[in-house]
Every structure is written in C-alpha cells, then in structure tokens.
Amino acid sequence: MKKKILLISAAVLVVAGIAAVVYWKRTPEITYKTARIERGTIVSTVSATGNLSAVKTVQVGTQVSGTIQKLYVDYNSRVKKGQAIAEIDPSLFNASVEQSQGNYLSAQANQQKAKVTLADAERTLARNKKLLAEGIISQGDFDVAETAYQAAQAGLRAAEGSVAQTRGSLMQSRTNLRFSVIRSPVDGVVISRAVDVGQTVAASFQTPTLFTIAQDLTKMQIEVSVDEADISRIKLDQKATFTVDAYPEQTFQGRVVQIRSAPVVTQNVVTYVVVVNVDNTDLKLLPGMTANVSIQVAVKEDVLKLPPVALRFKPKTKEAAQPEVKRQGAPASEQAKGMRRGKGQQVYILKDNKPVAVPIKTGISNNTGIELAEGALKEGDEVVVEQQGGGDGKKKQGGGGSPMGRPF
Structure with a gap:
C-alpha cells in the first residue's frame, strides 16, 4: 500500500514538473x-521663462550729497510728476546760498565803484585834452590821464566779470538747494525704496538709486530667454500665453514686440531675449513675477x-x-x-x-x-x-x- 502511494505521489510530481516547464516555456500572447x-488643429509653441517688469521704469537718484531728512512716499505710493518724494537736510545748501549771495552783492558794489572810477577818469581825460590843446599842460600830464582812463576801463571789465562769476555761483547754490528736495520725474507708482530717514547719500560719478518708479503698471512686459535653436521661429507680433505661480489656473495673453539680437551666453548656452508685452489692466500681475511663456510659432487647422x-x-x-x-x-x-x-x-x-x-x-x-x-x-x-x-x-x-x- 505504501509502495502504491509513493508511486502515485511520484507520478503527480512528474506531471506537475512537466506542466511547470510547459508553463514557463510557453510563448506569451502578443x-x-x-x-x-x-x-x-495643431498649435506649435516655443516655451521659455522670464520675469515680469513694467514697460517704463525710472530710477530716481540724487544730484547732491547729504543726509535724508524727510521721506514723503513709501512702497506702492502713487506719485505725480514734480511731487516731492524725499528731502535732504538743506542746512549746508542754505548757508552756501547766503555766502554766494554776499559775494554777488560785493561784486555788484565793486562794479558800481569801477563805473564811478571810469567816469572820473573819462572827465579828467577830456579836460586834459583841452588843456593840452591850449598849451597849459604838458604831453606827459595828458598821457597820465589817458593811462588812468584805460586802467579804469579794464577795472570795470574785471568788476563785470566778477559779477558774472558770483552770479553763477549763486545760481549753482540755489540749484543745489532746489535739488535737496527730490521730486518724481514722472507719474507712476513707487515699486522700490532704497533709503531711510537719517541715511547719508553721496552723489558721485555714479548717482545712487533712491527710488524706482514704474510709470504705468497697467502695461507690463516679459523678457524671456529663448534658446538659439528656437529663435529662428520667433517673429514679431506672434501671440503668447503665459502663467504665473500666483495664479496657476489662469492663463494670460501677450504679444511679441521685440527680438533682441544681442546674445546672452550663460555656461556656454546661447540664448536671446524676446520681449512680450502684456495688458495688466486688472493689476493682478506684479513686477518680478516668474512667467512660464508659450509663444505660438505656427498654427494649422484641419490637419x-x-x-x-x-x-x-x-x-x-x-x-x-x-x-x-x-x-x-x-x-x-x-x-x-x-x-x-x-x-x-x-x-x-x-x-x-x-x-x-x-x-x-x-x-x-x-x-x-x-x-x-x-x-x-x-x-x-x-x-x-x-x-x-x-x-x-x-x-x-x-x-x-x-x-x-x-x-x-
């Protein structure tokens, strides 16, 4: 009985082994x-990234050195052309105006004195001329009077030059005083402020930037970097769409307005800057936002x-x-x-x-x-x-x- 069971078990194992081999070697169905x-419709696009910025921004600096005494605006402040936005301590400029004013008045007085001297020398010369004709005075006396007259003329011209010089210095002092009040050159919005009250600013060969004013935030642009392999497909007036991280579910529209020829080489990668204009009437977009741009380079319908x-x-x-x-x-x-x-x-x-x-x-x-x-x-x-x-x-x-x- 045991022998029979062993034979049956061995047969089952053999059949199972053959089945396994057949299973593993079978050709799977394809x-x-x-x-x-x-x-x-197929719309072919070129993708690139860039940053939003105002179409027109003005960097406001200072033409005189001094300490910031007052600030009249801050970030996001709306300003008008000519509006005061900051003031530098005017004490030194007022003193300079007073000094220049004094020098100017003194030069005017010297000019008036030179005019009197010239008039006296002119009268003396005319009188000696008559006396010389009558033989009352010698030629030497007449020459002395003529020399005094010429010297008086030169003195008047020198006095006039001094007046002009001191007048220019006075104008410069008044201009510096006027520049101590920093004014907005355009209508716009302050998007950057780089100074605080009490800070000293120095006007040198490179004027420091105190404020950045965006002239119109309803018109913005994106400067995108396009790879050299795709730049030949970009044309002016092509449509563009883009998204920003602030509004991931909204797609904004734009248009290519400029293709700059100057290459930008970064780590041996050559790109070109393409400018896309954007309408920002609702003021959702802010300067500096990163935009993922798709420029439509070709559209074919019914293909x-x-x-x-x-x-x-x-x-x-x-x-x-x-x-x-x-x-x-x-x-x-x-x-x-x-x-x-x-x-x-x-x-x-x-x-x-x-x-x-x-x-x-x-x-x-x-x-x-x-x-x-x-x-x-x-x-x-x-x-x-x-x-x-x-x-x-x-x-x-x-x-x-x-x-x-x-x-x-």
Whole structure:
C-alpha cells in the first residue's frame, strides 16, 4: 500500500514538473494597443521663462550729497510728476546760498565803484585834452590821464566779470538747494525704496538709486530667454500665453514686440531675449513675477494628427513586416526612397495582427499631436502605440527564478 502511494505521489510530481516547464516555456500572447488618427488643429509653441517688469521704469537718484531728512512716499505710493518724494537736510545748501549771495552783492558794489572810477577818469581825460590843446599842460600830464582812463576801463571789465562769476555761483547754490528736495520725474507708482530717514547719500560719478518708479503698471512686459535653436521661429507680433505661480489656473495673453539680437551666453548656452508685452489692466500681475511663456510659432487647422507616442513605437519581435502600405500610385522602391528622404520616419499599423511599417513625413507638432504631412494613412486609421506581451522568451525564462527576486 505504501509502495502504491509513493508511486502515485511520484507520478503527480512528474506531471506537475512537466506542466511547470510547459508553463514557463510557453510563448506569451502578443497584443497591440492602437490609437486613432484624428483631424483637428495643431498649435506649435516655443516655451521659455522670464520675469515680469513694467514697460517704463525710472530710477530716481540724487544730484547732491547729504543726509535724508524727510521721506514723503513709501512702497506702492502713487506719485505725480514734480511731487516731492524725499528731502535732504538743506542746512549746508542754505548757508552756501547766503555766502554766494554776499559775494554777488560785493561784486555788484565793486562794479558800481569801477563805473564811478571810469567816469572820473573819462572827465579828467577830456579836460586834459583841452588843456593840452591850449598849451597849459604838458604831453606827459595828458598821457597820465589817458593811462588812468584805460586802467579804469579794464577795472570795470574785471568788476563785470566778477559779477558774472558770483552770479553763477549763486545760481549753482540755489540749484543745489532746489535739488535737496527730490521730486518724481514722472507719474507712476513707487515699486522700490532704497533709503531711510537719517541715511547719508553721496552723489558721485555714479548717482545712487533712491527710488524706482514704474510709470504705468497697467502695461507690463516679459523678457524671456529663448534658446538659439528656437529663435529662428520667433517673429514679431506672434501671440503668447503665459502663467504665473500666483495664479496657476489662469492663463494670460501677450504679444511679441521685440527680438533682441544681442546674445546672452550663460555656461556656454546661447540664448536671446524676446520681449512680450502684456495688458495688466486688472493689476493682478506684479513686477518680478516668474512667467512660464508659450509663444505660438505656427498654427494649422484641419490637419491629420498623430499621437507622439506612435513615432516612438518599435516592435519587440522580429516578425514585424517591412513597409508594405504604398502611397497612392507609388511603387515599393519609390516608397523606400521616400523613407530614406524622410530620415526614417515611420509608424506601424496592424495587418493580420502583425505590425507593418508605414513611411510618413511629419510637420508641426506640440505635446498632444504631430501633423501628418505625407503618408498612406487617413483619418480614422489605427496606429500602434504599444506592444503587450512577446519579447525574448529566454529573458523571461531566465528572469523567473524566484518570485521574490534574484537569489543572493
């Protein structure tokens, strides 16, 4: 009895082993996932990032040195042209005006004195001229009077020069006093303030920036960096859309207004600055925000659209057929040449449940579709996008040693 049980157990084990070998060596069933070719619109875009800024910003500095005594505006303050926005301590400037005023008055007095001296010398010269004609005085006395007259003329001109010089100094002192009150050069909004009360500012060769005023925040721009490979596709007046992190669910509109020719090289990467103008009537956008911009470089309507994954599909088995689907009226040899001209672009369709290569030529593309420009496909055809099952059976057999993974 025991012998019989042992024989039955051995037979069961043998059958189980044979079944396991057959199971592991069986060829898995191959299936293909397909996608339909549709007709629609394709919008090709170039993506780039940049920062928002006001179209016109003015950096306000100071033309005189001194200590900030008063501040009349702060961040986000709206200002008018000519409005006082800060004041530098005017004490030294007032003293300079007083000194220049005194020098000017003194020069005017000297000028008046020189005029009196000249008039006296002129009268003396006229009188000595008559006396010389009558023989009362000598020629020497007349020469002395003439020399005094010429000296008086020179003295008057020197006094006039002194008056002009001191008048200029007075004007400069008054101008410096006027510059001690810093005024807004434009209408706008203060977006930056770099000083506080009590801070000393120095006007030198490079004027310090105290305030930055945006002239009109309802009109803004984005300076985006476009890669050199895409810059040839950017044209003026192209439409652009962008998003900002502050409003991730809202898409804003813009338009390309400038393409700058100067290259920007960063770590051996060459980019070009493209300026996109933006309407900010609702004032949602603020200077400095990072914008993710998509510039529309091409739009085609009513074209055949291929799913991008179809071009990346390659059969895993060797049974895939060579190109058999011909273009209208084209022999197979010509079709093969067409594949070579198209740099090997092809997709696969199912024929007798086997993938068959179809040469194609593509046009513009985006993330969701690629234009089918040439090829023997039409709307509604199914192209292969994925293979399930199949592959190298030996790999499957070798990789199935343990359900827990490879043994140590």
